[in-house]
Amino acid sequence: MNMLDGTSSTETSATRAAYLSLRDMILVGKLPAGEKLKIEQLRKLLDTGASPVREALSLLTSDMLVERIDQRGFRAAPASLANFEEILTLRCTLEDMALRRSIAHATAAWEERLVLAHHRMKRVAGTDAFEEAHKLFHMTLLSNAQSPMLERYCSQLYDLNIRYRYLAAGGARYQSRDIAAEHVSILDAAVQRDADTASIALLHHYRLTGEYLSTQLADL
Amino acid sequence: MNMLDGTSSTETSATRAAYLSLRDMILVGKLPAGEKLKIEQLRKLLDTGASPVREALSLLTSDMLVERIDQRGFRAAPASLANFEEILTLRCTLEDMALRRSIAHATAAWEERLVLAHHRMKRVAGTDAFEEAHKLFHMTLLSNAQSPMLERYCSQLYDLNIRYRYLAAGGARYQSRDIAAEHVSILDAAVQRDADTASIALLHHYRLTGEYLSTQLADL
DNA sequence: AAGTCAATAAATATCGATTTTTTAGTCGAA
DNA sequence: TTCGACTAAAAAATCGATATTTATTGACTT
Structure with a gap:
């Protein structure tokens, strides 16, 4: 059983759900460009664990929507x-x-x-x-x-x-x-x-x- | 105190160390194209934890050196x-x-x-x-x-x-x-x-x- | 008043254990 | 033999707790 497109009602993994949410929040500016993205804060916001959030942020790095600075976390990619x-x-x-x-x-x-x-x-x-x-x-x-x-x-x-x-x-x-x-x-x-x-x-x-x-x- | 280039003797984070090792292993073919990359196996190989390995693999995704398939792990990008x-x-x-x-x-x-x-x-x-x-x-x-x-x-x-x-x-x-x-x-x-x-x-x-x-x- | 430094607080990174999900086998029925 | 349902093993994903690192604050010197 699967839907017509890829959007099934129950998302597969917590990481994927977090990825999609965060991505959308960055695209529409809910998470403003350049903003520090704190794990704990996002974890609560998305009501999920820290691991999925971290992994989602790592993946968003591929899309150049998030920057990762070693040892000091993530931030939404700056805009200019x-x-x-x-x-x-x-x-x-x-x-x-x-x-x-x-x-x-x-x-x-x-x-x-x-x-x-x-x-x-x-x-x-x-x-x-x-x-x-x-x-x-x-x-x-x-x-x-x-x-x-x-x-x-x-x-x-x-x-x-x-x-x-x-x-x-x-x-x-x-x-x-x-x-x-x-x-x-x-x-x-x-x-x-x-x-x-x-x-x-x-x-x-x-x-x-x-x-x-x-x-x-x-x-x- | 820092070295001339970015290569300090003690690597900063476990994730970064894992990222660099894995990247090199993929580039030189030590991890063959298309191969399944099992966390546990790599964890032992690099003598580090599962979290850094997972995160390193996520990051390698940006470089198109690793593919991630939701819920079934990672593999070295295939070559053709x-x-x-x-x-x-x-x-x-x-x-x-x-x-x-x-x-x-x-x-x-x-x-x-x-x-x-x-x-x-x-x-x-x-x-x-x-x-x-x-x-x-x-x-x-x-x-x-x-x-x-x-x-x-x-x-x-x-x-x-x-x-x-x-x-x-x-x-x-x-x-x-x-x-x-x-x-x-x-x-x-x-x-x-x-x-x-x-x-x-x-x-x-x-x-x-x-x-x-x-x-x-x-x-x- | 500016700059240091130590102590504290906050946040990140990492570990080890647990839960889900996938994969591989096995057995029996068509 | 082939197909499918079931089971056991393996692997991935996730959680909660701990260890490290960075950021902040405020007293103390110059």
């Missing part, structure tokens, strides 16, 4: 405008590469997954589920690159970026810009296997958001 | 020709970017660190210290990119590559090719701030090694 711009640059380079590779290996099955992901994203526009569906759409774009490490990097960078969105605006709320149209352009170009057009549209999408966020983050 | 080629491709893209940025920000101080790193590497050619000095030279090349995340990725990928060298040849032993000359070309171009030439030389260096390793790894 420079860091945000670094993330944006890396994303543009790596997603460009991944998207081109995805398209190069295009198949009907991938095309269909893409259309489906896009449809589902539109379906939940404006709801809480959008955040997840949006990531899924973007990751589906890259999912055919046949390069697991590259996909992992992109996924990581995507999450790091989310944090800055919350930092700037307090949510996944999008601005006046017509995001939906941008998504359609990317989708169409990808389905038509036009790598150059798709890549330009994708990077345009990121850079516009990046510019907007940069202005909001000027004080960081 | 496809994975090797993926690493090579990513390295070429990311190091190219990092090197160009380094050169774009070139200063006299960086130049000097570079010359020094190169000199030290030549100095220890043929000894055990070469491996470390070689990495230091390459990382110094990228160290001026003013992009910590990019440097981290490059460092990670460098280490992953080392493992394949050991897998293919059983050591840092270099072949007939004149590696030293290649290093000089890269150094010279970098010092002259000629990004195109430096990048071409660097990628050439990697691709030649990559080709050689690929043939050796055909059976993976």
Whole structure:
């Protein structure tokens, strides 16, 4: 017995539960950037043991969401405008590469997954589920690159970026810009296997958001 | 009181000691790719507790040297020709970017660190210290990119590559090719701030090694 | 008033034991 | 023989307690 997706009602391990909670708390800013993360405090907050918390924090290190300083514990990764711009640059380079590779290996099955992901994203526009569906759409774009490490990097960078969105605006709320149209352009170009057009549209999408966020983050 | 470099005689924490040992064992193949890593077994091997071992393994996950499967422990990251080629491709893209940025920000101080790193590497050619000095030279090349995340990725990928060298040849032993000359070309171009030439030389260096390793790894 | 140093408090790191979960075997029924 | 349910052994995950390390405080010197 298992659910449709990976989210079963009872989480498997305490470590995994702690990992997901902490990760979410960092992404949405509940645990502010740069903040000291005390084991005892988190243990009580999550109502679990110290070992799962420690292990979860160690794992979050992989995602660059937590920093570990030997002998003096953990802290939420600091945020800065420079860091945000670094993330944006890396994303543009790596997603460009991944998207081109995805398209190069295009198949009907991938095309269909893409259309489906896009449809589902539109379906939940404006709801809480959008955040997840949006990531899924973007990751589906890259999912055919046949390069697991590259996909992992992109996924990581995507999450790091989310944090800055919350930092700037307090949510996944999008601005006046017509995001939906941008998504359609990317989708169409990808389905038509036009790598150059798709890549330009994708990077345009990121850079516009990046510019907007940069202005909001000027004080960081 | 502290030593010249970061290697003090008494390691700070048990976790750090375990991390360094395990990392080294994986890189040189003492813990073969894909192998199950049992806590109890490693605990005895390193003569330490289970907690430091677990935490060290969690940290090695960041480096993509260890895989963690929820509820069923850890294993050394598997190796394959496809994975090797993926690493090579990513390295070429990311190091190219990092090197160009380094050169774009070139200063006299960086130049000097570079010359020094190169000199030290030549100095220890043929000894055990070469491996470390070689990495230091390459990382110094990228160290001026003013992009910590990019440097981290490059460092990670460098280490992953080392493992394949050991897998293919059983050591840092270099072949007939004149590696030293290649290093000089890269150094010279970098010092002259000629990004195109430096990048071409660097990628050439990697691709030649990559080709050689690929043939050796055909059976993976 | 600034700086040291020792004593104390707080937090991290580590250990050893216990609980769960997975894995490997074994036995019997189809 | 093959499949499945059951059992025993192994391993992972987790807990609670202890040992170490770092951070803080305040009296004492210069």
